[in-house]
Structures are given as structure tokens and as C-alpha cells.
Amino acid sequence: MLQETVKTLRDLIAYPTVSADSNLDMIAYLAARLEAAGARVDILRNAAGTKANIWATLGPDTDGGIVLSGHTDVVPVEDQPWSSDPFQMTERDGRLYGRGSCDMKGFIAACLAAAPALAKGAQRRPIHFAFTYDEETGCFGARHLVAELKQRGLKPAIAIIGEPTEMRVIEGHKGCYEYTTEFTGCAGHGSAPDLGVNAVEYAARFVGRLLGLAEQLKARTPQGSRFEPPWTTINVGQMNGGVAHNVIAPTAKLWWEMRPVLRADADFVKSDLKGYVENILLPAMRAVDPETDITTRIEGEVAGLEPVDQNAARDLVARLTGANGADVVAFGTEAGLFQALDIDTVVCGPGSIAQAHQADEYVEISQLEACLDMLSRLAGAPG
Known part of the structure; x- marks a missing residue:
């Protein structure tokens, strides 16, 4: 799966999905990949029709299940001293460079590469993919998505937000x-x-x-x-x-x-x-x-992600990654929006937040391997 993840990440970085611009071309790519893995895919456009979320499901059409969530937009590259084209992935010294490589197209690429295995493991419990727009400018896509889930009466049990945490389990952050x-x-x-x-x-x-x-x-x-x-x-x-x-x-x-x-x-x-x-x-x-x-x-x-005593998402990801505990972080994510729907939520994904928004942003290949290990274990976890 690693080779497929790297290839997919190369494709995703080539979509210049800066928040000021449309993400529809990348959304079409994601939809095609998820449909090929057997997912039922909904494309949820914004009011202007210029951007969209994806909500896709593998497995039964029931409540519960696990959401794998990431945002498709990236921050601008103007006035940053990049040593290579930020929208053409380059590999150097075990690192994959490009805008969005860690924040957070690396996680999305791993999810796409793991989708066929996740489909086989989703016989009794649905696996959902939530890929959003405009996280960097106010989480507008996720706000649109969770409102849609609420209107449809959909209630996943667990959400895993794949922001770059170096695969540490994060159970809280400020709003x-x-x-x-x-x-x-x-x-x-x-x-x-x-x-x-x-x-x-x-x-x-x-x-x-x-x-x-x-x-x-x-x-x-x-x-x-x-x-x-x-x-x-x-x-x-x-x-x-x-x-x-x-x-x-x-x-x-x-x-x-x-x-x-x-x-x-x-x-x-x-x-x-x-x-x-x-x-x-x-x-x-x-x-x-x-x-x-x-x-x-x-x-x-x-909204922030408030640490709570009972959190099935934290406990599941800790088992999948072998973590002995959970941390809190200063940076924000879309996690609090899912938690507000009474979905147990955790943040865990490949790459370091120290690389996000920087020139020569990168994700280490070893981090993608660790993420794929987590997703492979999730595919084999009991429903």
C-alpha cells in the first residue's frame, strides 16, 4: 500500500487547492477513487457551487461506524522560499515534499490507498470518508458537512481526524x-x-x-x-x-x-x-x-475538542497504534464539530504540525507507513 499511497499523494499535491480557489477537480478525483473501491459517494457543493465536500461510505447503510476525515484545502505558497515546485511532489532523504503533503493530503492519500482493504473489513460496520473544503479559512466545509449529517439523521459512532500529529493520539485542543x-x-x-x-x-x-x-x-x-x-x-x-x-x-x-x-x-x-x-x-x-x-x-x-473521560475513538486509535496515552495540542482542527454531534472523536495523522504551512512542507515516508499500519489494523478490527 505504501507505493500506492506515494503515487496518490503525488496526484493530490498536483491539485493546487489553495483555499481561495476551487477544489472541484480534486473532489472529482477522490470520488472516482472511492467509487472504484466500492463506496457510495455524495458530493456536497457549497452554495456557490465552486467547492465541495465528499461524504462516502463503505459497508452497510446503518448508524454507527467510523469516519476518516481530512480537509482538501491548503494554504498559499506566495512569498515562501520553496526550493522546488510546491505543487509537484519531490522525494528527498525519506521525505515527500509539496504543499499539503502533511497538512493533510498525506492522510487522504493513505485513506485512498487503504480503501480496498477497508471495504473488505466493512461488512458489519460502515467506514465513512469525510473530505472537506475551507478548513484553513474557518472550517466552513466541515460546518456544512456536519449540518448535512444532522439533517439526514446520520450518526457515526467514531471520528478520526487525520491532522498531522506524528501519529500521536490527540484527545483535546482549544477552539x-x-x-x-x-x-x-x-x-x-x-x-x-x-x-x-x-x-x-x-x-x-x-x-x-x-x-x-x-x-x-x-x-x-x-x-x-x-x-x-x-x-x-x-x-x-x-x-x-x-x-x-x-x-x-x-x-x-x-x-x-x-x-x-x-x-x-x-x-x-x-x-x-x-x-x-x-x-x-x-x-x-x-x-x-x-x-x-x-x-x-x-x-x-x-469549537475545540474537549477531553472527556469516555471516548471510544481515543481508545480505538490507541489500540490500533499501540499508544499508551493521549495528549492535547494547541492547534485547531475540525474535530470539535464532530464532537458537537455526540460523535466520539480523536485526532491522529501522519506528519508534524511544525511542517504545516511552511516552505518545503514535507511528510516523512515512515509517517505514512505508520498511518497505513493503523488503517490496516482498522480494516481487520472486529465490527
């Missing part, structure tokens, strides 16, 4: 919630600040509230949290606004994020900010000009 907050003030001459509404000043007050919340979140650290740092974090990524040093700033924009350990922390932050804006900031702004405003746009709210 990633990203926002853009825009401030509309009232321009005027800088010599008369009371006659206008300075959007930059109100943005700064909003940032101050965020920093205060960040400190409060440290006190909400769950007992025994294994994350580093162990509490929910807030980061102000970018702020800009205004037009000149002597003009009351008419607009400002703020990009910020939080990484919640618990969903309750995200609710706490959003509720506090809503009250602060509606009861403090907006009344002060609109006392000068009723047309002023503050709006927050959700760029993406990707």
Missing part, C-alpha cells in the same frame, strides 16, 4: 474563534474632539475590555487543564483607523481572536462584550451622533 469589529464614528477637526466621535478611541476602549477579559479568563482555568497555557486566551491581532493626526477618526477596525478551553468561556466573553458595547460604548457615541455604530463580524467559530 479558535475569530472576529472583526468595526467602529463607525463621526469625523471632525482634531482641535474640537468633543464635537465628533473618535472611532480609534472607542476601538482602544474595546481593546482595553478585551485585555481585562483576558486576565479574568486566567481565573477561570479549569482544574487539571492540560493545555499550554491552561486558560482561554485572547489575542488582538491588528487594529487600524483614522486618516490624519489632526482629524477625529471616522472609522476603525479591529481583528481579534480567542482560543477557548471550554465553550462556556467563549459565551462568557461574548456576553460581557455585548453588554459593554450596548450599555456603555454605544450610548456614549450616540449621545454625540446617532449614526455611529459598532459591529462585530464572526470570521469563524471553530
